[in-house]
Amino acid sequence: MRARLQAVLATAALVLAGSALAQDSTMDEIAKYREMLADGNPAELFELKGEALWKKARGPKNASLEQCDMGLGPGKLDGAYAQLPRYFPDTRKVMDVESRLVHCMVSLQGFKEEDVTRQWFSRPGKESDIEALVTYIGAKSNGMKIDVPARHPEEARMAKVGEYIFYRRSGPQDFSCSICHGQNDKRIRLQDLGNLTTQAGAGVAMSTWPSYRVSQGAMWTMQRRLIDCMRQARWPEPKYLSDSVIALQVYLQKNASGTVMQTPGIKR
Template sequence: MVQRMLKTVVGVALAGAFGGMAIAQDSKVADELAKYREALADGNPADLLEVKGESLWSEKRGPKNASLEQCDLGLGPGKLEGAYASLPKYFKDTNKVMDVESRLVHCMVTLQGFTPAEATRQWYSKPGKESDIEALVTFIGAKSNGMKINVPATHPEEAKMAKMGEYIFYRRSGPQDFSCSICHGQEGKRIRLQELGNLTTQQGAGFAMKTWPSYRVSQGAVWTMQRRLIDCMRQARWPEPNYLADSIIALETYLQKNATGTVMETPGIKR
């Protein structure tokens, strides 16, 4: 973790140095970078959540007073190394393609005895209200740090989910005619000063996907990929899909498939 933090600090410092040359007079950008550095000075706040997630993982909880240590995230019960990087994937026991969050909730229900409603009640944090799911996903994600994203979607059900995600990626609707693709389907563009990745390419999708879950400075919280994508829909001025909805898992499968081969750097820290 320390090594990773050092790498991040150096990376941001370098980015700051190079960026600084091109936009020396842009005080807004300088302020923004200063905020980043400030946040990084004491490490990524997500690291604290990772530690919390680790203890939640092994703590006996729920009506069945059981830990999550036997949870099968796709590589076998309790096997965490590389699990996040190879999700979403098809699970025989549920006959479904599941992402890290739907699988985690599945384990909380089957192993610990929570109802689905109990398990997902606090699926994202609010000021003063922490989210166990955010902590657990941060912990699980960190166990894939340094490993390659590996979602080739070779199982027919996975291939189908990836295609359905592609459909949603290009689907235009709403009062602004938005789709994911209009901002994330081309190279080298930005919204205001925010750079946009081309998520249809390995490089673009890899750059976007490798740092999730991520601490978001502007939100003061760690966001999971479900949270990220549901908020994309809000920004598109659409209604919000349900947490763990298949359409979100489909988008994740499409993006992880595109990103496959990229080395994970998680938890990340973003605007």
């Protein structure tokens, strides 16, 4: 009986070892696939389009976005994305790159908010100006460190709200962000799930957005990424530019602070 038990245990150990080796091999292949994707990122085309849109006079006021203040002064974009979301005195609100961009399109160019946000993400045959502009702005922080310390009282409040949302269980499946992203070494199918409560995990997650999604053939912004995560968790889908999505970004960017930006990224 004892010999049989030892044989069973030995077989189980071999199976587990083989499974671990197969898993490591699969992850190595995924890493190679990601390296291949990075060679010739189509995001560069969106970046160029975003630059042209930034400099072009448009809207009822026939103005460009070159005087838009992303937090470092009118027209100053180098490093701005890496320091967002942040508090803006002129609106008395904490804003991320997309809410601030829409604010500038409305205040500087004279567009109506409902018009510029109608196409906030790409659909087949219909590209989004906002995605292109965010790609351009994001690229201006490439190689710079994320710096969202949330020191202003409103930023600190939003970080707390974001943390609450991260851990709050909701929806028909009683799900939370933390179930997938609150511990180390978790995975769904072949996808590693980073621990977003740590600098390392949050840094990997936040440093490469906006990103080009190969499977979608489109740029994805952080707003779209988070809203889609909430949809997959079967939560009530938040409205674009809602405070809840911005608060979650403050919490995650605060956790990721110190990580070097590598944007625009490319994903499967």
